Amino acid sequence: MDVHTVARIIMDEHTLDRLRGCVVGAAIGDALGMPLEFKSPSPPDRLVSEMLPGRLPAGSFTDDTEMALALADSLLHHAHLDGSDLAQRFAAWYETGPSDVGVQTSQVLSRIARGETWEKAAEKVFQQNPNSAGNGSLMRAWPVALAHFNSPEWLVADSLLQSRVTHPHPDCMAACALACLMIWQLSQGTSPAATFETALTKVDLAADFQQMLADAPLRRRSELKSSGWVRHTLESALWGLLATHSFEEAVVQVANLGNDADTAASVTGALAGAAYGLSAIPPTWLDQLQGEWPLRSGLRWHTPDFIHLADRLIDVEGKYK
Numbered sequence: 296m297d298v299h300t301v302a303r304i305i306m307d308e309h310t311l312d313r314l315r316g317c318v319v320g321a322a323i324g325d326a327l328g329m330p331l332e333f334k335s336p337s338p339p340d341r342l343v344s345e346m347l348p349g350r351l352p353a354g355s356f357t358d359d360t361e362m363a364l365a366l367a368d369s370l371l372h373h374a375h376l377d378g379s380d381l382a383q384r385f386a387a388w389y390e391t392g393p394s395d396v397g398v399q400t401s402q403v404l405s406r407i408a409r410g411e412t413w414e415k416a417a418e419k420v421f422q423q424n425p426n427s428a429g430n431g432s433l434m435r436a437w438p439v440a441l442a443h444f445n446s447p448e449w450l451v452a453d454s455l456l457q458s459r460v461t462h463p464h465p466d467c468m469a470a471c472a473l474a475c476l477m478i479w480q481l482s483q484g485t486s487p488a489a490t491f492e493t494a495l496t497k498v499d500l501a502a503d504f505q506q507m508l509a510d511a512p513l514r515r516r517s518e519l520k521s522s523g524w525v526r527h528t529l530e531s532a533l534w535g536l537l538a539t540h541s542f543e544e545a546v547v548q549v550a551n552l553g554n555d556a557d558t559a560a561s562v563t564g565a566l567a568g569a570a571y572g573l574s575a576i577p578p579t580w581l582d583q584l585q586g587e588w589p590l591r592s593g594l595r596w597h598t599p600d601f602i603h604l605a606d607r608l609i610d611v612e613g614k615y616k
């Protein structure tokens with residue numbers, strides 16, 4: 296019996312808790328960071344640790360989670376990601392008028408909505424600004440890690456593809472592969488430090504990006520910019536995961552860096568959720584999580600919906616039936 300067969304049969308409760316923790320954790324981080332977006336870093340002695348209202352009601356998730364849910368829907372229909380299907384789902388979301396959408400994502404999706412293929416749209420926008428490497432594909436990457444829980448090769452391939460649809464910059468694609476590989480390994484119960492060490496050697500990162508990430512756990516809080524640049528977002532998320540000792544501490548520390556707070560805290564939440572599990576997420580946060588999906592459908596999403604989604608993604612190929 297090979298390892299994949301064993302993995303298909305065994306899904307122990309701890310692994311399931313960690314995979315559910317990734318999904319719920321990503322949405323919780325997004326919602327906690329929402330009111331802190333574009334703010335200056337909070338003073339260290341006054342960190343926000345409650346779900347506060349911002350431009351949306353307290354506990355609301357934002358475009359980060361909405362795009363991840365579009366990616367999840369695509370993976371539920373195509374076990375191996377179909378770029379065209381994903382692009383159409385992103386474009387359909389974009390046309391419902393989300394309250395927030397990233398600059399590069401908007402540029403690509405407006406072209407797709409006008410009928411361009413995603414390949415052409417992504418290439419044109421990339422050519423116009425080849426140095427642009429925003430965090431718009433990293434923030435939504437986590438569903439790939441669950442859908443390909445059993446196959447690391449597909450996990451990497453689809454992490455790269457889901458990024459390429461809007462963010463083909465090598466740094467964006469590498470960041471998505473690194474985050475998904477880490478979610479996968481954390482969910483097996485590997486420690487954050489060991490997971491990070493392994494992931495750094497398995498992903499093709501530019502040398503200066505790799506060095507920046509290797510240094511991330513050693514950064515002082517005041518050194519972290521947490522901007523919309525993918526390198527900054529991943530740096531903050533890795534610092535949050537590796538320099539703290541609980542889910543709560545990780546997402547609170549990163550959300551309170553301000554700036555692109557919802558995205559950095561969402562990426563942190565996906566990683567820390569996979570490390571500590573759903574059972575480690577504070578119940579008051581679980582009770583407050585809310586949002587609408589699909590947009591303009593009137594359907595409200597709460598924590599049990601994210602747990603159900605996690606279970607469906609893990610079993611996307613019917614492995615555990």
Ligand SMILES: [Mg+2]
Pocket residue numbers: 357358359395557558
């Ligand atoms: Mg957002």
